[in-house]
């Protein structure tokens with residue numbers, strides 16, 4: 516953010532009462548993004564990169580993922596849904612920093628989990644232009660910072676601008692989505708350990724399609740970290 520937009524932001528935050536992104540109450544002094552109640556009520560998964568969890572099990576038999584975890588449980592109503600809505604559609608990218616700065620140090624505790632590069636699930640370029648940002652960018656960049664890893668967002672490419680393929684069954688979805696993502700110039704990632712990041716895991720189809728593309732790079736190891744998972 517440049518200094519001019521930072522000043523405008525500061526002025527806005529003085530003039531406009533800030534509301535909690537979880538429950539819309541007016542934030543008190545010292546509260547940031549979430550009120551104290553919502554922050555306390557965040558449904559943390561407590562998944563880590565040492566023990567098997569429900570996100571790992573999503574990918575068994577589908578694609579090789581060494582380790583996966585999500586930070587929060589997603590539900591159809593509530594704090595996490597609201598947070599992700601503001602992050603994805605309302606340009607509240609600070610939410611990505613906030614979660615990344617919380618989850619990143621937790622992941623970094625696992626010294627055995629060495630990560631060379633963080634790779635975001637990409638948007639199609641047309642959608643990226645329309646939205647103006649990838650909603651997982653700031654989350655991914657904070658994770659990369661805490662893991663001493665590179666952040667690489669120009670290697671995994673989305674080839675088609677599709678609506679979600681949720682109407683189809685899993686097999687058909689995989690068949691129709693396996694070419695949805697491609698790797699460009701992945702040679703430098705040969706043998707590397709990559710952390711694929713996304714906002715929410717529902718069926719795992721998006722991560723699966725991205726992982727199949729990334730496995731075209733010889734000898735890569737894939738891990739996955741997301742902001743939330745649908746339980």
Ligand SMILES: [Zn+2]
Nearest residue numbers: 535538550553
């Ligand atoms: Zn709240």
